[in-house]
Amino acid sequence: xxxxxxxxxxATREIFANLFAKEVPxxxxxxxxxxxxxxxxxxxxxxxxxxxxxxxxxxGGGGGGLLELALIAEEAGRRLAPVPIAxxxxxxxxxxxxxxxxxxxxALDGSTIVSLAPRQTPLAMQLLPDGAVADIVLAVESGRVVxxxxxxxxxxxxxxGSLPLARWNDVDAxxxxxxxxxxxxxxHFHRALDEVRVLRAAALVGLAHEAIEIGARYAKExxxxxxxxxxxxxxxHPLADAVVAADGAQLLVWKACWALDAEDPQGPAxxxxxxxxxxxxxxxxxxxxxxxxxxxxxMAEYDIQLYYRRAKAWLTVxxxxxxxxxxxxxxxxxxxxxxxxxxxDLSS
Amino acid sequence: xxxxEPEDWKRIRHEAEKFTAQYVTDAMIRDELESxxxxxRTLMKAMGERGWIAPTWPVEEGGAGLDPFQAVVxxxxxRQAGGPTIGPGTTMLSANAVRALGSTELKxxxxxxxxxxxxxxxxxxxxxxxGSDIFACRTKATRDGDxxxxxxxxxxxxxxxxxxxxxxxxRSDPDSYGxxxxxxxxxxxxxxxxxxxxxxxxxxxxxxxxxxNDVRVGDAHRVGDVHEGLRVxxxxxxxxxxxxxxxxxxxxxxxACSWAEQTLGPEGLRMIDDDVVRERLARLAIDAEVAQLLxxxxxxxEQIGGKPGPHAALFGPESYVAWSSEMVDxxxxxxMVGWNDPETAEGGIFEWxxxxxxxxxxxxxxxxxxxxxxxxxxxxxxxxxxxVDQPST
Numbered sequence: 089x090x091x092x093x094x095x096x097x098x099a100t101r102e103i104f105a106n107l108f109a110k111e112v113p114x115x116x117x118x119x120x121x122x123x124x125x126x127x128x129x130x131x132x133x134x135x136x137x138x139x140x141x142x143x144x145x146x147x148g149g150g151g152g153g154l155l156e157l158a159l160i161a162e163e164a165g166r167r168l169a170p171v172p173i174a175x176x177x178x179x180x181x182x183x184x185x186x187x188x189x190x191x192x193x194x195a196l197d198g199s200t201i202v203s204l205a206p207r208q209t210p211l212a213m214q215l216l217p218d219g220a221v222a223d224i225v226l227a228v229e230s231g232r233v234v235x236x237x238x239x240x241x242x243x244x245x246x247x248x249g250s251l252p253l254a255r256w257n258d259v260d261a262x263x264x265x266x267x268x269x270x271x272x273x274x275x276h277f278h279r280a281l282d283e284v285r286v287l288r289a290a291a292l293v294g295l296a297h298e299a300i301e302i303g304a305r306y307a308k309e310x311x312x313x314x315x316x317x318x319x320x321x322x323x324x325h326p327l328a329d330a331v332v333a334a335d336g337a338q339l340l341v342w343k344a345c346w347a348l349d350a351e352d353p354q355g356p357a358x359x360x361x362x363x364x365x366x367x368x369x370x371x372x373x374x375x376x377x378x379x380x381x382x383x384x385x386x387m388a389e390y391d392i393q394l395y396y397r398r399a400k401a402w403l404t405v406x407x408x409x410x411x412x413x414x415x416x417x418x419x420x421x422x423x424x425x426x427x428x429x430x431x432x433d434l435s436s
Numbered sequence: 437x438x439x440x441e442p443e444d445w446k447r448i449r450h451e452a453e454k455f456t457a458q459y460v461t462d463a464m465i466r467d468e469l470e471s472x473x474x475x476x477r478t479l480m481k482a483m484g485e486r487g488w489i490a491p492t493w494p495v496e497e498g499g500a501g502l503d504p505f506q507a508v509v510x511x512x513x514x515r516q517a518g519g520p521t522i523g524p525g526t527t528m529l530s531a532n533a534v535r536a537l538g539s540t541e542l543k544x545x546x547x548x549x550x551x552x553x554x555x556x557x558x559x560x561x562x563x564x565x566x567g568s569d570i571f572a573c574r575t576k577a578t579r580d581g582d583x584x585x586x587x588x589x590x591x592x593x594x595x596x597x598x599x600x601x602x603x604x605x606x607r608s609d610p611d612s613y614g615x616x617x618x619x620x621x622x623x624x625x626x627x628x629x630x631x632x633x634x635x636x637x638x639x640x641x642x643x644x645x646x647x648x649n650d651v652r653v654g655d656a657h658r659v660g661d662v663h664e665g666l667r668v669x670x671x672x673x674x675x676x677x678x679x680x681x682x683x684x685x686x687x688x689x690x691x692a693c694s695w696a697e698q699t700l701g702p703e704g705l706r707m708i709d710d711d712v713v714r715e716r717l718a719r720l721a722i723d724a725e726v727a728q729l730l731x732x733x734x735x736x737x738e739q740i741g742g743k744p745g746p747h748a749a750l751f752g753p754e755s756y757v758a759w760s761s762e763m764v765d766x767x768x769x770x771x772m773v774g775w776n777d778p779e780t781a782e783g784g785i786f787e788w789x790x791x792x793x794x795x796x797x798x799x800x801x802x803x804x805x806x807x808x809x810x811x812x813x814x815x816x817x818x819x820x821x822x823x824v825d826q827p828s829t
Contacts, residue, residue: 089505090438091736097437155437304815318817321804328807331814332747336726339733343439343725350440361722417714420721421693424714 091342093159100141100156104163107136112167114391120170122246125221130171133164134198138173139180147184148196154181154283155345158290162338165294165402168394172218172252174287175203179226182280186233186268191224200224202235206281206406211236211261217405219254220244226277227261233273234264249401250394279348282359286344288406289359289366292399293341296334296366296373299395303327303377310381323380330373337366360416367403374399448506452513455486460519469775472641474522475556475595483514484553489524490531498551504735516687523595527557530603530659533672534622537660545656546601546622557622558599560590560646568802569821570605570669571615575648577606584608584621584658586629586651592799596644597632599625603672604648609663618665622657623648639792673801683727683748684756684796688789689720692763695782716766723755745813746806753796754803760786760793 093101111129120126142157143149150156157177164173176195179202183192194200203218205211205227216225219242224235236259245253268276304327307318317323344358374396378385385392403409418424459482468476483489486500491507493499502510515521531550534542549555561570575588586606596602601622609617623630629651635643660668696708696717707713730751734744764771767781775784797803811817 089440089442089732089736091733092740093437300815304811304817307817316818318811318815319820321808321820324811324815324817324820325804325807327815327817328750328810331810332730332751333726335733335747336730336751339729340722340726342437343729346437346439352440357721358725361725365722365726413715413718414711416721417711417718420718421708421714424709424711 091339093155096152097156097159100152101159101163104136104160105166107132108163108167108169112169114168114394117168117170117394121250123220123244123252124170124250125172125252126170129169130201130221131198133169133171133173139177139198140196142177143180143184143192143196147189147192149180149184153345153349154286155342155349157283158286158341158345161287161290162294162341165291166298168295168398170250172201172203172221174284174291175206175218176201176222178280178283178287179204181283182226182233182276183267185276185279186273188235188267191235191267202226204277204280204284205236206284212255212257212259215245215247215253215255215405218252219256220252225256226267226280227264228274228277229261229264231274232269233267233277234261235267236261236264247401248397249405250397251401251405253405278356282344282348282356284406285359285363286341286348288402289337289344289362290341292366292370292402293334293338295395295399295402296330296337296370299370299374299377299392299399300327300330300334302392302395303373303380306377306381317380326372326376327380330369330376333365333369334373337362337369340365357416357419360412360419363403363406364409364412364416367399367409370399370402445506445509448502448509449513452488452510453517455482455488456514456517456519460514460517464520465518468518468520469640472637472639473595473598474520474526474641475598476520476523477553477556477598479514479519480524480553480556482553483524484551487551488514489553490528490551493535493551498548504738505732508731508735523556523598524553526559526594527555529672530557530559530601530622533603533620533668534659536671537668539656539658541656542622542659549600555601556595556599557601557603558593558596558625560593560596560602560604560623562591564589564591566591568805571618571666573605573607573618575604575606576610577608577619577621577653578610579608579655579662580652582655584619584653584655586621586623586648586653588648590646590648592635592643593632593646594641594643596625596646597634597642601625602646603659605665605669608665612663615666615669617663618669619662620659620665620668621653622659623651623653624657627651627653637795639795640788641792641795683724683731683752684789684793685720685727685752685759686724688756688759688763689717689724691782691785692717692720692766695767695786699781713766716762720759720762723759727752727755746801746809749800750803750806750810753793753800756789756796757793760789764790 137150140149141152145151161173180195195202200223201221202224203222205225207214211227223238226235239256239259242254247253307323308316310317340362344362347355347358378392378396384390464476488510490499491502491510495501534546566572577584577586604621604623606619608619629649631647633645696713699707701707701710730748734748737744763786767786770781771786773780774787808820
């Protein structure tokens, strides 16, 4: 057992912690609203090789694992970096796995933003997580992994998480380009969804930790009844609970990364656990941190509201946690009688 | 990063399972449920022979030379089998403080017997008006030549009626208050002037109130320097807060799964196929995993010389209390029946967990104290417990 990062992983974390801290002050997050996408930041992130960090060197990547990606996603999450990372990074690994080499080259150099559709509903009905910025979205259609190209004239949909949501009207996955088919290809797609779970969880861990920091900073400065409000246990103790939960969520993310990369059978269940627990933790942390600001926390100019809105949106854009708990049950205890299992039907 | 269970853990778990099959008999489990002592001398002796009382001490000191992870595997396996482990576990808190800060003579007197499973040490911290504020100590120690005279009263001294020594917190400087002016002793429990009153708990345990009336203790039984008990207590308290026995929440999860797999519902459906049960168990599975990971991290940081903080000691018991309650709801009236009635579910374990869990958020440091420590140490928030008491009179 080793719960420590190795030297390279430490370096990766530090580099991206510094990069996002320097490049993404809160006003840059605000300027990217409501689209939730900063083109210059995206170019910078792509130039650092983030999308290929966890792609094999033989496929043109950096040869790292899912953990390296999770470390980066956590640091991006901490600063609410307005660039899509979870879906595009999981997608490059998917493209490498199904040997869609040509598309992979364009995805890695950032000239084509490739994302994926997480939900089972027909593509044209989904509010796609990266729909406003993606050029191509991967989806499963009739047992095949297909690449669907963005239609012209899509409408951006402003939303509470300031996510680049859009609906691709009039597209039909049936007309998508078939990249791969068969059970192995579908397994790779499911693996990609699990990696999105883990990367979204990692981003939520970063969000939670920073929400706690913001709250703690304010609680040390703001005085009420003659003392800093952080003196009061009603203020301090929920922050302490959030610290413990955020550390726990990070451990779940790390274990899920290890399990998925080691092909350990617990991998998918751990991915669901990480997503659910990190989501709950981020929400509680942001909620309490906003609350302890009093009325100020409700003001648009305070940063905590940026965290509070995204704490909800980053999970729910992917799935309903009330449904995900049943996905976890199926993974942990085998399919149930009323199994809702996966968001995509493996048997189709 | 590697979360795989290493071969040596499996080997040690296997050894510990063989051990429990031989020593943790039905009679021993029943004795423990009836007496609530938390101690079996037979079990301690057998553990001592294997170096498992002080598993992380080197073999030449009577330990087994295990690392903290391996030690947790041993303790958890014995506890999971129902063997009483409170006695040896508690003994080790003070034994480690003696080993770190005791005099050479005291170490020679105490430690070999601890390691061999012959010596049992109870804890005398809490007082009637103390509780979480353990340094609100009024039990007095007054020097008299080569001896000290002790007068006072301690609460919740579990297994005092069986112990060989009590690790006793006293106020040696009558003009002091709070954490200064404290001196620690190892008081032999057969000394004249000690009287013990039994206290029964809701959780099938027996604990005690202990009265000290003109109890005379040799200076050789002092642990650490005079008035410097705080240093000794720091070692003992940190060991307690950082200790990460495998989580009871995880144990509860395993028991609940086994119940759900073997129990049929009204429609002949196994409970594990019932969505209401599945959702609960899935939520419990997450908390159990987090509790275990935080414990694992505590052991890992301990091994590399880091300070884990009381995360596991907070999350483990808090989640345990919440789930001990929800599991009674899920299992229903049979879970409300105790171990000694045939109508009970799973040998009474759900009833036992519900009765026992609430104490776990108190005895290793109350959750409120642990939260304050995290808020202060990790987030730099101001101290929330201003000391406003006066010198004891």
